Amino acid sequence: MKNNKQIKLVIFDWAGTTVDYGCFAPLEVFIKIFQEKGINITYGEAREPMGLSKIDHIEAILKNSRITDLWKKKYNREWNKNDISDLYFNFEKKLFEILENYTTPISGIIPLAKKLRDNNIKIGSTTGYTRKMLDIVIDGAKKKGYSPDIFVTPTETSVGRPYPYMIYENMSLFNIKDPNLVVKIGDTISDIKEGINAGVWTIGVIKGSNELGLREDEVNAMDKKILGEKMRKVKEKMILAGAHMVIDDITEVYAAIKIINQKLEEKNPYLLLTPGPLTTTKSVRKAMMKDLCTWDDDYNNLVQDLRKRLLDIAYLNSKKYSVVLIQGSGTFSVEAVIGGSISSEEKLLVIANGAYGNRIGEISNILKHNYKILDFGELGAINLKTIEETIKEEKFTHIAMVHCETTTGRLNPINEVGEIAKKYNLSYIIDAMSSFGGISIDMEKTNCDFLISSSNKCIQGVPGFGFIIGKIEAIIKCKNKAKSLSLDLYSQWKTMNDFNGKWRFTSPTHVVRAFYQALLELENEGGIKEREKRYKENNAILLEGMKKFRL
Ligand SMILES: *Cc1c(COP(=O)(O)O)cnc(C)c1O
Secondary structure (H helix, E strand, C coil): CCCCCCCCEEEECCECCCECCCCCHHHHHHHHHHHHCCCCCCHHHHHCCECECHHHHHHHHHHCHHHHHHHHHHHCCCCCHHHHHHHHHHHHHHHHHHHHHHCCECCCHHHHHHHHHHCCCEEEECCCCCHHHHHHHHHHHHHCCCCCCCCCCHHHHCCCCCCCHHHHHHHHHCCCCCHHHEEEEECCHHHHHHHHHHCCEEEEECCCCCCCCCCHHHHHHCCHHHHHHHHHHHHHHHHHCCCCEEECCHHHHHHHHHHHHHHHHHCCCCCCECCCCECCCHHHHHHHHCCCCCCCHHHHHHHHHHHHHHHHHCCCCCCCEEEEEEECCHHHHHHHHHHHHCCCCCEEEEEECCHHHHHHHHHHHHCCCEEEEEECCCCCCCCHHHHHHHHHHCCCCEEEEECEECCCCEECCHHHHHHHHHHCCCEEEEECCCCECCECCCHHHHCCCEEEEECCCCCCCCCCEEEEEEEHHHHHCCCCCCCCCCCCHHHHHHHHHHCCCCCCCCCCHHHHHHHHHHHHHHHHHCHHHHHHHHHHHHHHHHHHHHHHHCC
8 A cells, every 4th residue: 555655845945956056146246235335245254144034144144253343343333233224225126136147947957846746746935035036036937947836935924044934834835734744955054954943854955055156167167076075065064954865966856855755655764773873775674575484495595695605704615614693683692602612611801892892791700601801991992912911820711802892983903812812722702793794804814713793783684693603613612512502502503504504493584584685785785895985984974073063
């Protein structure tokens, strides 16, 4: 059955979004009216408050501290309400003279408007222009082929942006109750705020925008790298203002609406989810729609192929290494290794610098293992010398460490600790839960016996099982060690190995299918190297954005 929760109304801004590429009409006039008062304002200062109603815009320019100072110097007094009226009177007069020349539809809007109408989506509009100004723009744009269904100006709502009333007026005229079914599209920060305040989906457009402030020919001629950098800055500013999405140009609107419709259909407003925080693709989730039987050959072959692919990702061959899959979340697999590979006569050294490192200690404690935690503190780096000294003082048989300490994001030196493990002949366990699949790990180089990760981290599957990649000789040594029936590493491996991928107890078939699909998608993306690159780029964007929130 078709869900009728779909976008019903798209509200566009005018200048800079649908007409007047680069939003130049009001800009020139703002500069002119201040010039005539003997005050030279910059393009940037004139652009900054764009999107507000024009009278509010003039006041915002005056409130800029540099302009306030210039005014005081020039007139030996503060500016006042009369000055705003004066400036505005002049603004209107000048704007009316030129406005018709700035009504050319931005390329792409005419076919887009047709497409929206063909799909029963209404086209609304809001603006910073007054009714009298907009009437000129409406006429000019209509002659050139663009005309929305309705036009609301601050004249009708008494206050303009960033208040949401013009959007509500649009919704009211179309009798739409639910702001979730409405999209606001604009090119200024006040557009974004208007949309957010109204609680509708809000999209910023970069090319042609006031924020980018470039003519179309300038954009087309500009060096791609320089343009890319300028566009990135605009995008960041719009995202920080609250935009749900920022698109390069108006031609991307329809695709953006399709994405929003998907979200509405799924009743899933999250952009990042499935513990990670990662996102699973629709196709990964779709893979779960098919039932498979635990004992079917089809299913078991899939499991075998999946195990083989995991070895490939770790740059291993199946002569020395094997993969064990364990039901449950990642911790279940950590517990299966800690409980299934260490006996009561042996002793474990846990290297910790965060919650997940300490969790290995907790597991050891409950299992009544002989163990010691070497805790470098939540913000501490691993010190190799301290590790070696500790090993020299006491006799250990095992050493365990987290690779990416997810709680802080720190990457611990798995290869260097591997050298120490080798030197002192320790069995080495790595919790690579949140790094495997997202960061290239040459497992043989680490010298480790067991590496643990799970379905819902960097491979981007859904939660439900964990996996352990282990040296076969180390797995065989686990025989009869486990003190748990279900978390018995050796027995789980033995069954999987002897019965062609069969799990010991009911296996999470849907999750496994989803995981297999996720592995194919990892390969399609270009493997770990490409995924790592994408994660690093995302990381850089995140860091830069977060720095801006720092007080
Ligand atoms: C996610 C994670 C785990 C396992 O957590 P679960 O909630 O059991 O899936 C263990 N170690 C690290 C480093 C992790 O990031």
